Amino acid sequence: xxxxxxxxRKSWRNVLLLIVGVSALGLQAPTPPAREARLAAEETASLxxxxxxxxxxxxxxxxxxxxxxxxxxxETSYLHVVDLLRELHVSGGAYVGVGPEQNFTYIAKIRxxxxxxxxxxxxxxxQHLLYKAIFETADTRTEFLAGLLCRPLAGEHAPGADAATxxxxxxxxxxxxxxxxxxxxxARVRKTIQERxxxxxxxxxxxxxxxxxxxxxxxxxxxxxxxxxxxxxxPGGFPTxxxxxxxxxxxxxxxxxxxxxxxxxxxxxxxxxxRVIPVVGDFAGRKALGAVGDYLRKxxxxxxxxxxxxxxxxxxxxxxxxSFVDNVRRLPIDDASxxxxxxxxxxxxxxxxxxxxxxATILQKIRVFLRDYDEGVYRDYWNLLMTHYxxxxxx
Numbered sequence: 001x002x003x004x005x006x007x008x009r010k011s012w013r014n015v016l017l018l019i020v021g022v023s024a025l026g027l028q029a030p031t032p033p034a035r036e037a038r039l040a041a042e043e044t045a046s047l048x049x050x051x052x053x054x055x056x057x058x059x060x061x062x063x064x065x066x067x068x069x070x071x072x073x074x075e076t077s078y079l080h081v082v083d084l085l086r087e088l089h090v091s092g093g094a095y096v097g098v099g100p101e102q103n104f105t106y107i108a109k110i111r112x113x114x115x116x117x118x119x120x121x122x123x124x125x126x127q128h129l130l131y132k133a134i135f136e137t138a139d140t141r142t143e144f145l146a147g148l149l150c151r152p153l154a155g156e157h158a159p160g161a162d163a164a165t166x167x168x169x170x171x172x173x174x175x176x177x178x179x180x181x182x183x184x185x186x187a188r189v190r191k192t193i194q195e196r197x198x199x200x201x202x203x204x205x206x207x208x209x210x211x212x213x214x215x216x217x218x219x220x221x222x223x224x225x226x227x228x229x230x231x232x233x234x235p236g237g238f239p240t241x242x243x244x245x246x247x248x249x250x251x252x253x254x255x256x257x258x259x260x261x262x263x264x265x266x267x268x269x270x271x272x273x274x275r276v277i278p279v280v281g282d283f284a285g286r287k288a289l290g291a292v293g294d295y296l297r298k299x300x301x302x303x304x305x306x307x308x309x310x311x312x313x314x315x316x317x318x319x320x321x322x323s324f325v326d327n328v329r330r331l332p333i334d335d336a337s338x339x340x341x342x343x344x345x346x347x348x349x350x351x352x353x354x355x356x357x358x359x360a361t362i363l364q365k366i367r368v369f370l371r372d373y374d375e376g377v378y379r380d381y382w383n384l385l386m387t388h389y390x391x392x393x394x395x
Contacts, residue, residue: 045273052274053198056125059291060280064120071127071215073102074225074238075309075342077354077361079249079256082109084363084392085305090338093304094296096331097340098283098311100127101244105256106340107270108263110305115270116292118281126208128278129199133192135271141257141264142168150182150217151175165259169242172221182217186210197274221245238358250354250392283311283327284320293330303331306366307340310359316381325373328366337366343385352391363390 047055085091086109095112097103098119107115117128131148138144140161146153151172153159159168190209193199201209216223221242239247245256257263270276281288296303306328315321331337343350343360353360368388378384 047274049196049198049274052277055277055295056199056279059116059277059288059295060122060125061282061285061288063122063280064282064285070100070119070121070124070225071212071223072100072225072239072241073244075102075359075361076239076243076247076357077342077359078102078105078244079247080352080354080357080361080392081340081363082249082255083251084390085109085338085340088338088363088390089336090304093337094301094332095305095307096289096292096303097305097307098309099307100124101131101241101257103307104131104267105263106305106307107276108257108260108267109255111266112270112304114275114296114301115277116296117276117278118283118289118292119278120280120282120285122205122280123208123212125278125280126201126205127212128276129193129197130189130209130213132197132271132276133189135268136192136196138268141259141261144264144268145172145258147185148216149175149220150177150185150213151220152178152181162261165245165254169221169245173242177217177220182214186213189213250394283308284315284318284323285327286323289324289327290330293327293332297330297332301332303333303337303366305338305340306331309342310344312341312384313344313381316384321378325370329370331366333366335365335367338390339364339366339369341385341389350385352389354394360391364388365390 085106091110091112093112095103095107095110095115097106097115097117099117103115103117117124119125134144134147138147142153142159142161142163145151145168149172152175154175157171159171163171186209190201190206193209194201222240224238224240245258246254247256249255254260257267267276279288279292281292283289293303312321312324315324341362341364343352343362345353345358345360350360350362352362362385365388372378372387377387
């Protein structure tokens with residue numbers, strides 16, 4: 001029988017007041033088992049292919065122009081912040097980035113639940129769909145390189161799944177790339193994108209796909225960042241894909257996602273669950289980056305890291321940096337959220353520059369960035385790079 005005495009009613013009123021007080025203080029009761037189960041399920045859930053395709057199309061802007069073909073990264077210092085990311089507890093959540101394969105290494109280190117790659121060039125989006133199609137069938141990092149470079153694993157010298165990175169690269173430096181293999185691979189990739197990923201390729205998209213894939217087939221491990229027909233790879237120039245795979249962190253450890261089986265498996269798994277989503281967009285544009293932020297906020301994600309490379313340099317040059325900041329404000333962040341920035345070696349070196357590298361890589365807390373911007377701190381790009389940056393200590 002229910003007790004309706006004044007004392008009982010007063011006790012329940014006190015309990016309710018306590019709950020309200022806890023909520024007002026921003027404290028939370030222990031997570032119910034049902035919610036824990038839902039969050040755990042979300043960690044492993046795949047986005048439906050139709051949703052993956054819809055996100056690309058609905059969030060993307062029109063194709064934009066950039067002066068280079070970023071077939072690979074040109075940043076030799078990209079691994080210099082991996083220990084810092086761990087020390088600052090930058091992990092999980094959502095990752096936002098720009099450019100080609102260096103994103104996969106950051107994704108491998110940060111282990112986000114979802115990732116968006118936002119690039120102004122539609123060809124960059126197509127390149128990421130190419131990567132995704134190869135991840136789909138490549139169980140190992142060796143098989144991934146075989147698919148990307150169109151060099152079959154054949155013969156007694158073909159490296160196995162547990163082969164050392166140097167042996168894997170040595171094989172692909174010598175392996176041939178037959179025309180019929182490329183034709184078959186291209187047809188399979190195109191079919192995978194359109195049927196499995198539910199993304200319709202226009203005639204121009206198909207030309208872009210052929211352009212990117214044929215470049216990897218033709219140049220192999222020597223492919224690099226390029227301006228027009230000039231790649232400027234080699235000593236003193238841009239790093240090749242081989243160079244990037246062999247890069248080491250500041251402790252002398254290899255760190256590329258293609259140099260570590262666990263890292264490769266994590267990236268591949270996220271790709272196969274349709275949680276690495278390429279979007280066409282200008283960082284200062286009116287749609288893409290802000291819409292990514294709105295999607296993340298709506299779905300309960302917090303941005304752990306936003307890799308901007310050195311694009312803010314061009315936002316300053318084009319006098320649209322303020323529009324970029326407006327888009328950053330739409331990203332859901334917390335005190336741990338950071339920018340990852342690449343600093344080109346031009347003129348005066350940045351204090352974080354490590355001799356022998358063509359770039360430096362630094363971090364900055366996103367909330368600190370927004371506060372500094374509101375206080376009028378950033379007069380130019382160099383001022384941005386020199387203010388409240390976080391860099392690894394070189395020993």
